[in-house]
Amino acid sequence: MESLQIFWEELGVFKYGVIVLFVLSLIYIYQIIRRCVIVSRKVKPVDKQEHEGVSVIITSHNNAECLKKNLPSFLMQACDKFEVIVVDECSEDDTQDVLTEIQKDYPQLRSTRIFPDTKFRFTKKLAINIGVLAAKYDILLFSEINCRPASIHWVKTMESCFDKNTATVVGFANYDFSEQNVSNLRMFRFLRFLKMMVMSKNKKYIFGDGCNMAYRKSNYIQNRGFAKNSQSYLGYDNDMVRELSKFGTIRVTKDPDTYVIIDKSNKKGDINEVSYYYASKMRLAMTERLKIDSDMIVRLLFYITAICLIIFGFYPFYVLLVTFVIFLTDVILLNICAICLKQKKLFLTSFIISTIGFVYRVYWNGYSFFNKRKWS
Known part of the structure; x- marks a missing residue:
């Protein structure tokens, strides 16, 4: 000694x-x-006797090919009460023709449109707001048209995560491992989801994921939607998680039936999600950024x-x-x-x-x- x-x-x-x-x-x-x-930790089995209806809301801008490829996956869900609402954001391609064709086979598909002469620079939040107001069910489930559910039970399982105290549910979304040249993006999304799970456990609700998240229409209306930040592209998902956390619990689920697969895109002008993530962080207070x-x-x-x-x-x-x-x-x-x-x-x-x-x-x-x- x-x-x-x-x-x-x-x-x-x-x-x-x-x-x-x-x-x-x-x-x-x-x-x-x-x-x-x-x-x-193991996922607790869902024991929900009565299932609510779900309105799936997807926005699309000049993505006719993605609509053809992925929209049927959203429409063929094993759920009794659901609808899919596609909001066309000023598309100038064949989007309207594609939606008309698909509606012939799937009556649960509804669509609306924002015309190209709109004065809005960013139409994402406007499109979401239109979709929300058009929804007939209280649970709103959001994704992107360059995504597709990994399971036919996606809608039902995401809806099952809601109880009377749940405000928002965020699921996992990532690129398929068979895609080429997406390793860095897959790792980025994987680490981001891990961080969301840890922060949710710490009661710190900072980020959402527009590819796979759900919240209640009643809470959205009560919160006045994006009224606090309607003219910026940033925050259509993250802001809602933070704002709606005052209405109840934010749940991050890792149930495989809630997974969403993202298609790799080489489309010029697409949003860089890594840049979006870090730009979103720049808007936060220094104390929040230090926590993250x-x-x-x-x-x-x-x-x-x-x-x-x-x-x-x-x-x-x-x-x-x-x-x-x-x-x-x-x-x-x-x-x-x-x-x-x-x-x-x-x-x-x-x-x-x-x-x-x-x-x-x-x-x-x-x-x-x-x-x-x-x-x-």
């Missing part, structure tokens, strides 16, 4: 670096283990402290060993989360993101800061 005390005194200023590294290691390990525990990035900040400080100790020659072998063990634990637990969410072929990408992911985040934060005007 005396020799340990002598060794501790001989460390000098290095002792503070050791303390910082130790504390950061504990916080880092706690965060990644807690994330894994939250994601790996707390895990990244701890990780960055941990690696900076470890690198400094190694550079100054403080037992570099042992510091490297500790760093490697924690890094390996992070990668392993991250891939356990991927398995729980049935996300294949993400091991290599997870390794790269865990190694140099902070560079990726810094780039997109900077990009969004200098390009924020295009969203407003």
